[in-house]
Amino acid sequence: MKTVKTISKALIILCLQLGLIACKKTEKKYSAYLELQKDTLTSETQIFTSDPNILKFNIKNIDQHPPKGLNIELIKYGYKFLTTTSRYVGYVVSNPKKRYAGNNLACVNCHISGGTKAYAGSWIGVMSSYPAYRTKNGKVNDIYMRINGCMERSMNGRPLEKDSKEMQGVVEYFRWLNTDKKLNYLPQYKGFLKIDLPKRAADTIKGKALYNKECFYCHGTNGSGIFFDDRNVSKGYVYPPLWGKQSYNLGAGMAKLGTLAGFIKGNMPYGVEANDPKISDEDAYDIAAYVNTKQRPSPPDLEQDYPDRLTKGADIPYGPYDDIFPEIQHRIGPLQPIKRYYLQQLKERKK
Ligand code: HEC
Ligand code: HEC
CATH class of the missing domain: 1.10.760.10 (Cytochrome c-like domain)
Incomplete structure (x- = not known):
């Protein structure tokens, strides 16, 4: 009887500890996350990459490594727009004319890490992918049309004007992400992960x-x-x-x-x-x-x-x-x- 008791006691302690480890792990990630929230958007600071080639697209270092032939101020503006979209065109910004989006999302909520994360709708090389034919509208789309596709659907809003500073900034930022030719066609920087779709109705x-x-x-x-x-x-x-x-x-x-x-x-x-x-x-x-x-x-x-x-x-x-x-x-x-x-x-x- 005694041994059974000791064993079950040991088991309980083990379970508790395992639980604690699992909890701690989540907690650690979570508190690291909250830490980043203090004064800025996570998406602005958090870089996820196991590909060292991506580090050069960290906006914080752009002044030290200025890309040739591009307008750095415009790139920075585009980056700000993409990471804090709702502050520029959200549905409650003070100037009603600027309410291009129908929600308060930021582009980078889906295109994570400023569009540099693998399998997260990356914009690395996106300038090389357009113009392209899209079955969705049955037309050849240039980059402006494609961006506006997300403005109208993901952002539930209306198109940005092609010559607006927002649009010009976004495209200049995309040009920067297009400056390393060897990355432009890698599958991890094209769209999202593909899963093996189960052969059943989802539950x-x-x-x-x-x-x-x-x-x-x-x-x-x-x-x-x-x-x-x-x-x-x-x-x-x-x-x-x-x-x-x-x-x-x-x-x-x-x-x-x-x-x-x-x-x-x-x-x-x-x-x-x-x-x-x-x-x-x-x-x-x-x-x-x-x-x-x-x-x-x-x-x-x-x-x-x-x-x-x-x-x-x-x-x-x-x-x-x-x-x-x-x-x-x-x-x-x-x-x-x-x-x-x-x-x-x-x-x-x-x-
Ligand atoms: C709610 C999530 C979401 C938001 C927010 C969002 N997008 Fe997208 N975006 C997507 C998805 C999903 C795709 C891929 C579309 C598909 O699978 O048909 C995409 C595709 C794109 C593409 C084409 C990428 C390629 O490789 O062809 C561009 C460019 C783009 N988005 C720009 C933007 C911009 C700029 C914004 C903000 C104004 C934005 N997106 C906001 C989800 C989003
Ligand atoms: C620890 C917090 C956390 C958890 C847990 C989490 N998410 Fe997210 N999720 C985020 C953040 C933060 C973003 C925005 C990413 C960015 O801006 O970099 C996001 C973005 C998204 C987006 C794209 C943006 C949008 O609003 O449409 C979807 C979809 C999403 N999460 C679904 C899920 C689902 C489904 C789960 C559960 C399997 C999940 N998330 C669990 C924090 C979390």
């Missing part, structure tokens, strides 16, 4: 439970995020919102199941990097479906997207569709049958 109930375990303590149980300063919300967020009126709209890239799942696996909880993820493919898929089936704004012109409807990705969450699947399947999967159907249709059209 939004499981997604909710996982959200309440892994995400709520920053983004809130109702997904509304946390402002820097409640009295001055145009300063933006410490933790951006994930759904509701202040989030990206239904037409945004992040509203797609696959894109959000990849973003989550590669970047969340905050601090995670794609080469050492915390959330599995299966879990990221369920969480993404939970988040993306919540209410969010709907832009007016959705039905004009994808003029060639057979080029519509399987996980575009809004119709009209040229297929036989219900809308909910586009939102929560399984996506493989939809992909197969579209491929088949495209093949038949070619005949």
